[in-house]
Amino acid sequence: QSVLTQPPSVSAAPGQKVTISCSGSSSNVGNNYVSWYQQLPGTAPKLLIYHNDKRPSGIPDRFSGSKSGTSATLGITGLQTGDEADYYCGTWDSSLSAVVFGGGTKLTVL
């Protein structure tokens, strides 16, 4: 059971938009920055979003992040088949004094 809750799967058609939620508590999402990762099969997780809504250089603006209260959201527009991957949220948990991740969401581009 992960500290952060994500939907197990989402799907949408190519060109469409999808959102992935990440729900936590005041000890983690509510009071700390959230990051989002993309993991393609057989590869290491790759940072997509940090500090809730910042994109590292090289990440297209099709990827966006937001946070409200104890929930964060990753948005992906203009879906491509290459976006099919597992997506994870992560943040610091002040009560656990540990980095925590969500259980992951599998994105299928139909």
Add this chain to the structure above:
Amino acid sequence: EVQLVESGGGSVQPGGSLRLSCATSGFTLSWFWMHWVRQAPGRGPVWVSRINADGTTTSYADSVKGRFTISRDNAKNTVYLQVSSLRAEDTAVYYCVRGLLGGDDSWGQGTLVTVSS
């Protein structure tokens, strides 16, 4: 180019030990906190440990406290994770990560640790 290359994984019996290494290049290691994150087959990533830039502060997940030890040698551009008293549930790919969660976040390719009798 930033590179993190893990090594030292392998197959070990329960109760055994390994020393994982993370050789870094392309950046100044002494500027960064470093982390180890593991991922069991088919599961999400789980944070294991972190060490501050000069090696004076460390912290661990409860599941590994007292069994794992993180260390670093900035002169050798290398971070280590000594894993001991291994259990079946420690089986995972172990990733070395620079600046986890931040804008400089960068992951190695991982090294597989398999604990089985």
